[in-house]
Amino acid sequence: MSAVLGILAVLLVAIGLVAAFLRVDASKLAGALRIAGPAVLGLAGILLTVTGRAAVGGMLLTGAAAWYSFGRAKGRVAKPKGQRSTVRTAALEMELDHDTGGLEGIVLAGRHEQKMLSGLSLKQLMELYKELAGDSESRQLLETYLDGRFPAWRDDVKANGGDRQGVAPGSGPMTKEEAYKVLGLEAGATTADIRKAHRRLMQRLHPDLGGTSFLAARINEAKDILLSDHG
Structure with a gap:
C-alpha cells in the first residue's frame, strides 16, 4: 500500500x-x-x-x-546552413555567405586553376590580377575579393604604376539559372522571396554601404530577370 x-x-x-x-x-x-x-x-x-x-x-x-x-x-541539432550566392565569370567563381558577408572563390582558368582564393598569398593574387588584364568581369570580381581581404592592395598597384584596363562589355545576358544563384534562391522562388533576397544582399553590398558596383549591378540584374516572369 x-x-x-x-x-x-x-x-x-x-x-x-x-x-x-x-x-x-x-x-x-x-x-x-x-x-x-x-x-x-x-x-x-x-x-x-x-x-x-x-x-x-x-x-x-x-x-x-x-x-x-x-x-x-x-x-543539439545544428542550425540550418545560411543562404549563399554564387557569381561566376570566365575565370572565377565567387560565393557570398549571406549571414557573414564573407567571400570565397575558386580560380577556373590560368596558372592558379582550381585553387581557392583563400589559399593564395597577396603576391599570387596580384599575379592572377595581371593575368586577367583582358577579362574585365573576372578582374572586377577579384577586386571585390581583394577589397575585403587586403584593403590596401590598391595602394600597392598604384605604387607600381597600375595596369587597369577600361571596362569591357559583359560576357552576355544573365540566364535565369545564374540569376537564381546570384540571389541564393531555388528555382521557382516567389516574388516576395526574390525581393527579400535582393534587399538583404543590397544592404550588404551596395556601393554606398561599402560594397562594390560590380556585385551590386549583378544583384540588380538578377532581380530584374526573375521579376520579369512574375509580371
Whole structure:
C-alpha cells in the first residue's frame, strides 16, 4: 500500500508540474520537459526499486535515462546552413555567405586553376590580377575579393604604376539559372522571396554601404530577370 501511495504522490507532483509548465511559452515548456519528464520517471523508478519492485523500477529508470539522452541530442541539432550566392565569370567563381558577408572563390582558368582564393598569398593574387588584364568581369570580381581581404592592395598597384584596363562589355545576358544563384534562391522562388533576397544582399553590398558596383549591378540584374516572369 505504501508503494502505491508513493506512486500516487509522484503522479500528483507530475500533474502539478505540467499545470505550471502550461503557463509558460512553448520553447520554455519544451526545455523544462526535457529535464522534468525524465526526473519524474526516474523518481518513480527509484521508489518502485526500494519498495521491492526492482524489475519495474529498473525499466522506468532505463526509460528515464533514454528520455533524457534523447532530449539532449535533440537540443543539439545544428542550425540550418545560411543562404549563399554564387557569381561566376570566365575565370572565377565567387560565393557570398549571406549571414557573414564573407567571400570565397575558386580560380577556373590560368596558372592558379582550381585553387581557392583563400589559399593564395597577396603576391599570387596580384599575379592572377595581371593575368586577367583582358577579362574585365573576372578582374572586377577579384577586386571585390581583394577589397575585403587586403584593403590596401590598391595602394600597392598604384605604387607600381597600375595596369587597369577600361571596362569591357559583359560576357552576355544573365540566364535565369545564374540569376537564381546570384540571389541564393531555388528555382521557382516567389516574388516576395526574390525581393527579400535582393534587399538583404543590397544592404550588404551596395556601393554606398561599402560594397562594390560590380556585385551590386549583378544583384540588380538578377532581380530584374526573375521579376520579369512574375509580371
